[in-house]
Amino acid sequence: MATEQSVDLVDDETVGLFTKAVLLAALTAALAQISIPLPGTLPPFSLQPFGMFFAGLLLGPLWGGVALLLYVLVGIAGAPVFSNGAAGIGYVIAGKGTGGFLVGFLVGAVVAGAIAHRSIAPKPVADLSVPVQVVALVAAVAIVYAIGIPWLAVVTGLPFARAAATMAPFIPFDLLKLGIAIAIVQGGYLAGR
Amino acid sequence: MLSYRPGSTVAHRLDPRSKLLFQFGLAIAAVAHPTLPWLVGTTAFALCALAAARLSPLAVLRSYRIVLAVLALAPFVAGVALGPPWFRVDPALRSALHVGRILPVLLVSAAYLTSTPVRDTRAAVQRLIPGKPGQILGIGMALVVRLFPLVLADVREVRDAIHARGGEARPLWDRARLLAVRSLERTLDRSDRLSVALRARCFAWNPTLPPLAFDRRDYPVLAVGIALAVSPLVSV
Incomplete structure (x- = not known):
């Protein structure tokens, strides 16, 4: 006996947001493999936070969160998308003690999107004022460290203050990345997105 | 690895x-x-x-x-x-x-x-999370796995192009800005093309689930x- 099932098409707007979320997840994964070497004993300049920044600014809290959730899920499933081609739940929980920063990126994208757009549906990036962008991205960076540092302390058994001191050298670099992200938006590169 | x-x-x-x-x-x-x-x-x-x-x-x-x-x-x-x-x-x-x-x-x-295999985890996610969220995450995972190598190749190409033009002499913030903006532009172009392709293929909320x-x-x-x-x- 033939069964009939109607096809429930996804509306065009949702398809557009979905494909942006998919591609920003792939971009976050790609940027995790690329870093700019710095002189001396400074850590390499990782580009991974840009994935979180642009997911929040371009897609808002829901689809920005979906983008970073897809990134984490694909890594748990075994695709080599975490830094240096790592994968697996073991890396998310432990990593090099830095697994909390992956979860922080996910929550950070949601928070940045919520502050920037103040609704589930994202507005055009050009409509976001600079102060709103700054507050949204600073909150995202703060969330990443608020989750990442206690996570590091729990995984390694380090006292909280010592875990925070270990990660402190990275904060100026993250603030520089934040400034670059805002400069990109202000440069009009994302106009019409 | x-x-x-x-x-x-x-x-x-x-x-x-x-x-x-x-x-x-x-x-x-x-x-x-x-x-x-x-x-x-x-x-x-x-x-x-x-x-x-x-x-x-x-x-x-x-x-x-x-x-x-x-x-x-x-x-x-x-x-x-x-x-x-x-x-x-x-x-x-x-x-x-x-x-x-x-x-x-x-x-x-x-x-x-x-x-x-990654496709089995994708199928598990799609079955464990009910409704539209499960569909979105399951199909999204499959697409991210498919597109990640292409986006990575894009980013590496942009990086190599910056190097070829003497980009290593530029300040750090300028190199990072160039790399981020050019990579993002290519990624969003791919997103537009994927969006058109999915709509042309009648992207639906009720596709056939992978067998488990x-x-x-x-x-x-x-x-x-x-x-x-x-x-x-x-x-x-």
Whole structure:
């Protein structure tokens, strides 16, 4: 006996947001493999936070969160998308003690999107004022460290203050990345997105 | 680098849902209590998982050598003091125990990665999360896996083009800006093309789900996974 099932098409707007979320997840994964070497004993300049920044600014809290959730899920499933081609739940929980920063990126994208757009549906990036962008991205960076540092302390058994001191050298670099992200938006590169 | 290897081991034949639950259960049990007996118990379960996937524990530890080397620094950082006696043993031991409980999580994760293709995890996510969220995440995972190599090639191409134009002489912020903006432009162009392609192919909320089926051998694994997940509650 033939069964009939109607096809429930996804509306065009949702398809557009979905494909942006998919591609920003792939971009976050790609940027995790690329870093700019710095002189001396400074850590390499990782580009991974840009994935979180642009997911929040371009897609808002829901689809920005979906983008970073897809990134984490694909890594748990075994695709080599975490830094240096790592994968697996073991890396998310432990990593090099830095697994909390992956979860922080996910929550950070949601928070940045919520502050920037103040609704589930994202507005055009050009409509976001600079102060709103700054507050949204600073909150995202703060969330990443608020989750990442206690996570590091729990995984390694380090006292909280010592875990925070270990990660402190990275904060100026993250603030520089934040400034670059805002400069990109202000440069009009994302106009019409 | 650990990745899926085709095989016919017990671990390969299990349903990804039971393997996921076992993995999460063991992770919860492992991090619940930083004590030596707890560490020994969870490591024994993790070694069973490795045996089921026919993986050598030494080979797995070699794969995780960089992660383990970084984690091994934690006890030294914890023990260092800024005055006499300069190194305190108790905080270092406490940190070593904390780091040690991560070991079974890494081992069971290796067993999962080598015995489960990404498409099976995608199918498990699509079935475990009901409704539209499950569809979005399942299809999204499949697309991210497909597109990640292309986007990575785009980003590397942009980086090489910046180098070819003497970009290494530019200030750090300018190189990062150029790399981010050009990569983002290419990514968003790909997103537009994917959007058109999905609409042209009638992207629907009710596609055919990938096949998965529980077998008799999955139920003991499920039961152990649940028992491990609730074990921290029982032991308190």
